[in-house]
Structure formats: C-alpha cells, structure tokens
Amino acid sequence: MGRSAHACTLDEWLARLEAAHPVSIDLGLDRVVAVARRMALLDRPLAGGVITVAGTNGKGSTVALLDALARSHGLTTATYTSPHLLRYNERLRLNGREADDATLIAGFEAVETARLDGEPVSLTYFEAGTLGALWVMAQCPPDLAILEVGLGGRLDAVNVIDADVAVITTVAHDHAAYLGDDIEGIGREKAGILRAGRPAVLGSSTLPASVHDAVRERGAVPFALGEQYRRSECGAAGWRWTGMGARGEPLEVDGLPDPGLPLDNAATALQALAQAKGELDAQACRQALGRVTLPGRLQWLGQWCLDVGHNPHAASYVAERLAARPCSGRTWVLLGMLADKDADGVIAGLAPLADAWVTVSLEGERARSAADLAERIVERGGRVAYQAATPVAGGAWLAERLAAEDRVLVCGSFFTVAAILAWKRAGTAPP
Structure with a gap:
C-alpha cells in the first residue's frame, strides 16, 4: 500500500x-x-x-x-x-x-x-x-x-x-x-x-x-x-x-x-x-x-418514504404498511436493485401500491440496470415514467414533478436508499 x-x-x-x-x-x-x-x-x-x-x-x-x-x-x-x-x-x-x-x-x-x-x-x-x-x-x-x-x-x-x-x-x-x-x-x-x-x-x-x-x-x-x-x-x-x-x-x-x-x-x-x-x-x-429509530426502515422524509427492503417478503410488508396509510395523490415507487435479488418478486409485491415507477441503475459488479427493471415492470402491466442512470438522477427527476398530495417509496436496495438519504440530507432536494 x-x-x-x-x-x-x-x-x-x-x-x-x-x-x-x-x-x-x-x-x-x-x-x-x-x-x-x-x-x-x-x-x-x-x-x-x-x-x-x-x-x-x-x-x-x-x-x-x-x-x-x-x-x-x-x-x-x-x-x-x-x-x-x-x-x-x-x-x-x-x-x-x-x-x-x-x-x-x-x-x-x-x-x-x-x-x-x-x-x-x-x-x-x-x-x-x-x-x-x-x-x-x-x-x-x-x-x-x-x-x-x-x-x-x-x-x-x-x-x-x-x-x-x-x-x-x-x-x-x-x-x-x-x-x-x-x-x-x-x-x-x-x-x-x-x-x-x-x-x-x-x-x-x-x-x-x-x-x-x-x-x-x-x-x-x-x-x-x-x-x-x-x-x-x-x-x-x-x-x-x-x-x-x-x-x-x-x-x-x-x-x-x-x-x-x-x-x-x-x-x-x-x-x-x-x-x-x-x-x-x-x-x-x-x-x-x-x-427507537432506525434509518432506512419505513423512514419518512416529508413525502418520501425510504425502506431498504429488497426481497418479496419485505416488499409485501412495506406495501401493506403504506396501503394502510391513505394518500390522496399518486404513489410513486423509485426502485433500484442488485442483479442477484428477486426483482420479479419485489415488483409483484409492490405493484398493488404503485401508480407509477421510476427505475434507477446501480453501480458495481452486482448492478442491475434501470432498463432491466423497467422491462419487468412493463411486462406486469405497470407504468414506468422514467429510467435514470443513478438513484439521485431518478430522485431529482421525480422531485420536479411531485405534486403536494403525492408520495414516493424509495426501495429495492441499501444502495438505493443510501444514495437518496445522502442526497436529501445534503439539502439538494426540495423539502
């Protein structure tokens, strides 16, 4: 060294x-x-x-x-x-x-x-x-x-x-x-x-x-x-x-x-x-x-809910919790996942909750692309509004279009949540 x-x-x-x-x-x-x-x-x-x-x-x-x-x-x-x-x-x-x-x-x-x-x-x-x-x-x-x-x-x-x-x-x-x-x-x-x-x-x-x-x-x-x-x-x-x-x-x-x-x-x-x-x-x-508090587990930052759930069991739990919390606007799901995770199972668990999706790519040898996630969502009849090269790029695109009554679920990986959490804490996103 x-x-x-x-x-x-x-x-x-x-x-x-x-x-x-x-x-x-x-x-x-x-x-x-x-x-x-x-x-x-x-x-x-x-x-x-x-x-x-x-x-x-x-x-x-x-x-x-x-x-x-x-x-x-x-x-x-x-x-x-x-x-x-x-x-x-x-x-x-x-x-x-x-x-x-x-x-x-x-x-x-x-x-x-x-x-x-x-x-x-x-x-x-x-x-x-x-x-x-x-x-x-x-x-x-x-x-x-x-x-x-x-x-x-x-x-x-x-x-x-x-x-x-x-x-x-x-x-x-x-x-x-x-x-x-x-x-x-x-x-x-x-x-x-x-x-x-x-x-x-x-x-x-x-x-x-x-x-x-x-x-x-x-x-x-x-x-x-x-x-x-x-x-x-x-x-x-x-x-x-x-x-x-x-x-x-x-x-x-x-x-x-x-x-x-x-x-x-x-x-x-x-x-x-x-x-x-x-x-x-x-x-x-x-x-x-x-x-008790735990960052990244159903953590709310204004309209944004961050959860590190990355398998079907966790996705179903998160969807159930958010379904019990009324929302008069749209529910957006910002999803980024690794290639070795069950993307189809996670998408199926979240699908009943999602009005629209933003898919994001992650980096590294285990990365999965936004395009791959988008294709899987569309195959299930979902609407993908945007595909982003990074979680922050997806968040920035979404922040400009988010209505006051909307909410966002950020999930799929620790990496996805970490990127959005750091971005929000840095004050680069609207409150």
Missing part, C-alpha cells in the same frame, strides 16, 4: 480489506475461528450476555429494538450490524453511539496483527470487520452484546461467538446464490446459531419446519411467537405483550406504543431481553419503544 497498515485512515483500511480476499463472500468458519483464537476472543465471555439475531428480514429492526430496550433498563450495550447506509461506523454502536474512526481502526489493527501471527490467514471484508468489532467489545465488555448475522447463520463469522439467546426473525428467499432456493435448507442455515440449553426466540409464526426441527435436535429452549409469547392490539391504549421470564414465569406489559417498526419484531425483542435479563420493567419498555 505504500504506507504502514498502522498509519491507515479508516477509509484506507476499508479499501485494504475489500481488496484483501479473492471473493467478497466466502462462507465458512475455519479462517475466522483461527484468527479469533489468536486474538483470545474465545477465551472468555464477550459480554455479560450475548444475543445473536439471524433471519431474512427484520434483523436490523430487532437489533435496534433490543438495544433501545436494554439501555432503557440501564444496561450497557454494544451492537454489531451490517450493512451500513452512509458510514461504516454505523455497524458498531457502543451504548447507542456509533464507534469513532480511531476505535474501528484499533480493531482492524488487532485483526491484522493476529492474522499475520504465524501462517497468514486470508479474511473477507466482513470477516475482518466482524472480528474487529468483537475485539472492541472485548476491551470493555458491555452488559449486553447484540450481534446481527450477516448471511445465513451456521457459517457466518458472527457465529464464532456462542449466543446466550438466539433469535430467528423470519425465513424467506434471499441470497439464493449462497443459501439456495430451498426454504427448509435456508431455515437450517439460520438455525445454526442455536446452542444447546439456551433460549431460541422464534420471531415468526410461519418459520419452516427445519427451524423447529433444529431447536429440538440442538436441545435449545424454544420461545415461539404465538405460543410462549404473543402480542395483541389494544386500540388507542397501545398494544400488549405477554411472554415468559428466564425462570418460566409469565410476564405482561401493556400500553406499549407503536415503535414504527414491525410489531412482531418488537414482541420478539421483548421476549429475547426477558430471557437475557430475567425481568422487564413496564415503564422502561414503553419509553424505549416510544423513542
């Missing part, structure tokens, strides 16, 4: 990590375990408790809800999530605050030292980032570490750490190139985070049979939505959660506010925290759910 690794800025470190391994995704734990052992990450507990969250959709919102709930109960927290929207620093949060550059760099330096200590070990960008984040957590162990699985579960780098509580939010088709199209097989991969004798919080009533089979085979203790814990609507008074404490005692919290995130995920976060902490304080729960 021409400069010492130890003199790198954060951006230089990230560029170095991206170029260090021949492929960006290389599932398997052997390399990660080897370096984790050199870093002594497996010699002692990472935190007072560890909650690991896997699933196809809902991981990020469940982590955000867990973090808010835990901190509202007075716990110190560290969260690790991926991908990020605007800054890599978003991936590691310590007590709710993004890690600064120096903290992240220290983690990368520790990983680099360890992977070169003996026979060099090649790590992917995600693997090095995961180990760096875990090392940072281990330097000042929090009361609760909340870890989001990047892809799958069984072979994901996050799974080098044993979860005290494992959460599986949903299982649906996504990442077919790595997980395949067999929903039962995908479920088995997600269930790889389960540990014997420890709680398995199952956040969907429609999980495949393979997940429930894995709970039994691995000897985990199940807490399933609709069985051991539930949520129920209470009208203007809020909603009610009922579940089980760490000793099996019944728990109930009512008067809960809508957090603006899926209530199934909120109920799941409450059950997971109840298992990790042993008890819940009703007022602390209400306060946490009333203030």
Whole structure:
C-alpha cells in the first residue's frame, strides 16, 4: 500500500480489506475461528450476555429494538450490524453511539496483527470487520452484546461467538446464490446459531419446519411467537405483550406504543431481553419503544418514504404498511436493485401500491440496470415514467414533478436508499 497498515485512515483500511480476499463472500468458519483464537476472543465471555439475531428480514429492526430496550433498563450495550447506509461506523454502536474512526481502526489493527501471527490467514471484508468489532467489545465488555448475522447463520463469522439467546426473525428467499432456493435448507442455515440449553426466540409464526426441527435436535429452549409469547392490539391504549421470564414465569406489559417498526419484531425483542435479563420493567419498555429509530426502515422524509427492503417478503410488508396509510395523490415507487435479488418478486409485491415507477441503475459488479427493471415492470402491466442512470438522477427527476398530495417509496436496495438519504440530507432536494 505504500504506507504502514498502522498509519491507515479508516477509509484506507476499508479499501485494504475489500481488496484483501479473492471473493467478497466466502462462507465458512475455519479462517475466522483461527484468527479469533489468536486474538483470545474465545477465551472468555464477550459480554455479560450475548444475543445473536439471524433471519431474512427484520434483523436490523430487532437489533435496534433490543438495544433501545436494554439501555432503557440501564444496561450497557454494544451492537454489531451490517450493512451500513452512509458510514461504516454505523455497524458498531457502543451504548447507542456509533464507534469513532480511531476505535474501528484499533480493531482492524488487532485483526491484522493476529492474522499475520504465524501462517497468514486470508479474511473477507466482513470477516475482518466482524472480528474487529468483537475485539472492541472485548476491551470493555458491555452488559449486553447484540450481534446481527450477516448471511445465513451456521457459517457466518458472527457465529464464532456462542449466543446466550438466539433469535430467528423470519425465513424467506434471499441470497439464493449462497443459501439456495430451498426454504427448509435456508431455515437450517439460520438455525445454526442455536446452542444447546439456551433460549431460541422464534420471531415468526410461519418459520419452516427445519427451524423447529433444529431447536429440538440442538436441545435449545424454544420461545415461539404465538405460543410462549404473543402480542395483541389494544386500540388507542397501545398494544400488549405477554411472554415468559428466564425462570418460566409469565410476564405482561401493556400500553406499549407503536415503535414504527414491525410489531412482531418488537414482541420478539421483548421476549429475547426477558430471557437475557430475567425481568422487564413496564415503564422502561414503553419509553424505549416510544423513542427507537432506525434509518432506512419505513423512514419518512416529508413525502418520501425510504425502506431498504429488497426481497418479496419485505416488499409485501412495506406495501401493506403504506396501503394502510391513505394518500390522496399518486404513489410513486423509485426502485433500484442488485442483479442477484428477486426483482420479479419485489415488483409483484409492490405493484398493488404503485401508480407509477421510476427505475434507477446501480453501480458495481452486482448492478442491475434501470432498463432491466423497467422491462419487468412493463411486462406486469405497470407504468414506468422514467429510467435514470443513478438513484439521485431518478430522485431529482421525480422531485420536479411531485405534486403536494403525492408520495414516493424509495426501495429495492441499501444502495438505493443510501444514495437518496445522502442526497436529501445534503439539502439538494426540495423539502
């Protein structure tokens, strides 16, 4: 690189990590375990408790809800999530605050030292980032570490750490190139985070049979939505959660506010925290759910709604939420997707909502063109008003034509949402 690794800025470190391994995704734990052992990450507990969250959709919102709930109960927290929207620093949060550059760099330096200590070990960008984040957590162990699985579960780098509580939010088709199209097989991969004798919080009533089979085979203790814990609507008074404490005692919290995130995920976060902490304080729960935020998940900026949903399951959920929110004008959908995602399924999920579409191209080796998306939409009878070379170009075109009563849904990829979010924050779009 021409400069010492130890003199790198954060951006230089990230560029170095991206170029260090021949492929960006290389599932398997052997390399990660080897370096984790050199870093002594497996010699002692990472935190007072560890909650690991896997699933196809809902991981990020469940982590955000867990973090808010835990901190509202007075716990110190560290969260690790991926991908990020605007800054890599978003991936590691310590007590709710993004890690600064120096903290992240220290983690990368520790990983680099360890992977070169003996026979060099090649790590992917995600693997090095995961180990760096875990090392940072281990330097000042929090009361609760909340870890989001990047892809799958069984072979994901996050799974080098044993979860005290494992959460599986949903299982649906996504990442077919790595997980395949067999929903039962995908479920088995997600269930790889389960540990014997420890709680398995199952956040969907429609999980495949393979997940429930894995709970039994691995000897985990199940807490399933609709069985051991539930949520129920209470009208203007809020909603009610009922579940089980760490000793099996019944728990109930009512008067809960809508957090603006899926209530199934909120109920799941409450059950997971109840298992990790042993008890819940009703007022602390209400306060946490009333203030939690998560950029890029049904995030409203004036007339614009931003959501990173990029598979059919997520698209259907977003369409359902927006359909329940009346709009007297047109609903525009600004869509940009990667080539390895199920574009036809996403379009089908959003089609009942969309009056008109703006398709945008993304960059990179996995990019899908605006023209490809437009062709698929037209084949389904949809109206494509404009095709843009970039998300911002599409947003700028749309902003000039948007009526006061219209709304825009921006979705299809983290990259699409990130571009529009940065553009809006920079003040280059009308309010």
